[in-house]
Amino acid sequence: MVKVNRALRLDANHRLWIEEQPIPQAGEGEVLVRVRANGICGSDIHFYERGVLGPFVVRQPYTPGHEAAGGIVALGAGVRDRQVGQAVAIEPGIPCRRCRFCKMGRYNQCPQVVFMSVPGVDGTFRDYVTLPADFAHPMPPGMTWEQGACIEPTAVAVHAINRAQIAPGATVAVLGVGPIGLLVVQAALAVGAGKVLALDRQEMRLALAQKLGAIPINIIAEEPLQGVLSRMDGQGVDFTFEAAGHSSATALAPEITATAGVIVQVGWPEIERVPYKVETILAKELDVRGINRYANAFPPALSLVGRGAIRVEPLITHRFPFEEAPAAFAYAHEHPEQVIKVVVMN
Amino acid sequence: MVKVNRALRLDANHRLWIEEQPIPQAGEGEVLVRVRANGICGSDIHFYERGVLGPFVVRQPYTPGHEAAGGIVALGAGVRDRQVGQAVAIEPGIPCRRCRFCKMGRYNQCPQVVFMSVPGVDGTFRDYVTLPADFAHPMPPGMTWEQGACIEPTAVAVHAINRAQIAPGATVAVLGVGPIGLLVVQAALAVGAGKVLALDRQEMRLALAQKLGAIPINIIAEEPLQGVLSRMDGQGVDFTFEAAGHSSATALAPEITATAGVIVQVGWPEIERVPYKVETILAKELDVRGINRYANAFPPALSLVGRGAIRVEPLITHRFPFEEAPAAFAYAHEHPEQVIKVVVMN
């Protein structure tokens, strides 16, 4: 067991380095976790590359990372439902527990949520992290560290699915099959979707989506609306997930969605105002539902990955040891076409 | 009892006249209704003024009107749950009853729905109308004909409310308080909203909204977002209903809606693509829900108007006898600022 706390640091000048920090102590109600694996999220890369994302700006050096798993090595006072030695996936957003959103079960909307790896709040690219015990979610027996590190993005997909309330046998389209889209594809099938279409422009991603159960549509090779209709007997799909993070996908969603259907907006469009055909929302009585992170989604994500209903390993295209974390970031940044998910092992 | 069937007719040249037609016969499962009152809908005026609305074009003369009440005067074969003499409100959109939307309870989305007063389908500005018995909804004792004629727009409001699923005590904003907006204000209060804000630019409408229980905000006199926030302790509202039918209101909705809130899009924006801040939908995890007419909304509308929880009389600003129906249309067309709802009595 390492005796120092190695921590990856990122500054406003796009520099990444590892430094040694003291090992923190678990406070009341907290656990101390020895981190074993971290996934690199697109937002980590974004801060690395640009130093800014929406309202968040890198000003001081901080530690990235919020997709992590590890083992509990110490319990703070009053912790009774966790044990030393337990393997856990880390839920990185800690809410206030007192506001109306916390109390109604939508704690991800807590205005005071503290989210690890947002500049100013240190993330999980460290050897040791403390957090409230109830945000350290026990992993089922046999789950690997790298699987555990993928629970966080899986929770995003599960939350999207929860917001959708997919009916058994329903038809689904996922726009954009990067890491989140690929997890949404699987989560949709895992909760009973009848048919899932995956739309993307990258063949590698589409091939993986197909392997995971989707029907691929390459939007370079064919016009997306026609691509959907031709595989759906001329109908739209019951549920559309926008996971591309592009305004063209946002604008496409109402067109490919069937009457009385549901659109879940997962990705953030690259522009502030999207030219949106609101009249289609009206004519078809569509529902459009935004999501922002997740609430109560780690336990189901662990359960579904644990029993194999969602598979995360096929998404992991690259692995690095912790001491090469800066190189891992650089690689992910420079090879977006080859990378789905990079995992760094402590 | 009149022995001919007077029918209002509208042609492509904006001409309106009354002609005499044969009295139709109730077919199997149908009732024959002697119409007693008709409201003039904005869409009727729109066809009168422009001859076109969305995909619908006036080509041949037809009969407008789809807000009507009357008395059953004859039963077709096999009708057992209606009686001659019963007062009924007419639900004007008849679905196929066989498609998946009909069978799932969203029959307003039936692709084969036949909607009275859409050019090509004669509407209710007649003395006699036949329709399936189950779309002639019994009026509670004591309800007047003009109240009965207002059940159809009330059903729009009830459907909007049903789509919203307002929690008791929730806060609400209604953008645009024309006839539909005024009914949404009341329906929201009738289902337990705690506070309802009404936004409009016309003082007469705002005064009426206030009389009916809303807190008025004149968007000419004050900036709408600030107007909402200043009356909500700096918060947005839980539910926003866009009933203005204008892109500026559609675009405003996400801004004034609180985190985890719901927007119901009732009005149709005047432009095809609205510059829409989708990122606000994401950041706040909003739901946006379109509506198109209504399903299963006449019985609750009759119930709520019947027990006074929704009052329709204050909306009726003008009344005309049937023989002056063309004049009624002209008046409504020429005095949009004075008119809320015009009712024509047969």
Add this chain to the structure above:
Amino acid sequence: MVKVNRALRLDANHRLWIEEQPIPQAGEGEVLVRVRANGICGSDIHFYERGVLGPFVVRQPYTPGHEAAGGIVALGAGVRDRQVGQAVAIEPGIPCRRCRFCKMGRYNQCPQVVFMSVPGVDGTFRDYVTLPADFAHPMPPGMTWEQGACIEPTAVAVHAINRAQIAPGATVAVLGVGPIGLLVVQAALAVGAGKVLALDRQEMRLALAQKLGAIPINIIAEEPLQGVLSRMDGQGVDFTFEAAGHSSATALAPEITATAGVIVQVGWPEIERVPYKVETILAKELDVRGINRYANAFPPALSLVGRGAIRVEPLITHRFPFEEAPAAFAYAHEHPEQVIKVVVMN
């Protein structure tokens, strides 16, 4: 302002007395409330009379009371969203905020909830109480202390209504119109019920239910099922609330409920196992939903009482000053037929 903390005490020998205690201090995140009014709950009387209720037994002297309102007189560390001088209704069950029920928004199901006035936990029949700031709910302007004291039972009714999800215009029956039943009657109307039947055997209660908007049925004077059917055109009601706390009412509920209807079980039957016609649940596809206290129900209760949609004053049949609290308990115990709600004013 009183300088001591008078506290009502109840022991295992059915003795009630007032003693003086030190004034507690608001801890971190807490407020200190000067209590101004308390309602006496049936459970308070039950412990007074029998010393036991379900698993709870009076062993040591404790302070009853959990229906209270008062004014904030001090803030603990870190409290930012409450102010000294604010009038508040006290939500008496404090959950752990960390278990899965707390995090999913059903914190009333928290296994570690600490509920004031359960023997062993001191209640609100005192001059001063401390509690977490977020469980001290601001009263709207103009609300009286005695109204504030009635928010707790109103929250029970609101929670029952939330569990029911009453559709606009739906028909409702409330079995038993004691304090909770009378509040359910009003809450049902406040959220859009079309017609509410009230069943009881006491004329005083039925008269009050009628005054508050229900159609009364005296189950001594007429057979209950026939009483319901005769007022419903031979149909059952869409929603039935069992608020009588008697097995005969529990058993009646499926009979009077219409196909596809919902039963909310509010009262606790007097026997452990009720002979229940489960086949009626099947044949009619009914839903039966239990409730146990409330979650997130104080803000809507305050809102609906605040705007007059639910009226609590008509329920308050007797008032006592705090120094006569023991007499108030004795009176409530001895005159069940005259008493609806007794309020004690500090």
Add this chain to the structure above:
Amino acid sequence: MVKVNRALRLDANHRLWIEEQPIPQAGEGEVLVRVRANGICGSDIHFYERGVLGPFVVRQPYTPGHEAAGGIVALGAGVRDRQVGQAVAIEPGIPCRRCRFCKMGRYNQCPQVVFMSVPGVDGTFRDYVTLPADFAHPMPPGMTWEQGACIEPTAVAVHAINRAQIAPGATVAVLGVGPIGLLVVQAALAVGAGKVLALDRQEMRLALAQKLGAIPINIIAEEPLQGVLSRMDGQGVDFTFEAAGHSSATALAPEITATAGVIVQVGWPEIERVPYKVETILAKELDVRGINRYANAFPPALSLVGRGAIRVEPLITHRFPFEEAPAAFAYAHEHPEQVIKVVVMN
């Protein structure tokens, strides 16, 4: 192609025989189906054995059977969305399409539903059946006739699942794993359940449940409540399906269900009034939901069986040709321990 219509007949004296009938003609909106396979339902056996089931009594000879698939051989007038040659699963309960249950999407609750094989209405143990086109549901490519015949019981399971609204990762118990219970086990997993327990007393059934993904608990070998708790870390399950049709299972359900859980009552208890611990429903805030057949469940059942998420072949323990249908009934009746599902092929 056979030129006569062989029909199985059952009379009040428990006699079964095959007779020849004229081939019916498809009326307006109907299709004529050449039946290819029929499953024998427990209710068919019940009528064969006892001549009565609930309110239904065998008085005149009639044709049993309501689990059937076949090919469309003729279209009635006005049928546009079906084709001759199409393979279809037959939904056997035809509703009125006009009552409020039909219009709200719960057409299985239609009081005028005509259900094939209820004594007085001929069922599907025939060569030719006519029915409304929209109740003849197209089978996906590659589905066999015997799979098609199993869609009806699968629809029961899907309806139960729809009523439950299982959250991803939730834990489930199925009480009784006869044909319906085995389908519920699979349907629960297909919609994302995390863990499914199967309770029964027959080892053959438990072995099959295990093969299909459940954790078996033999209630002869171990006490059921302890059996559940020991496999659930001392907790109850989130969702319990009573599919045993026995009062002991109905009474067990609240005990094994976790706080805030849901019980779906699928089976009909053998006694009218079950001694039911209603206080557990209250204490745990449980939901109990009855089901009665299904609505809108054939398309999802076809979809889930079509893509292999639910497997029906393992349930088919015995097959008979149509001319041996009387022997098939006798066999099923006499060997309840060996038989799960008997399919008869036309």
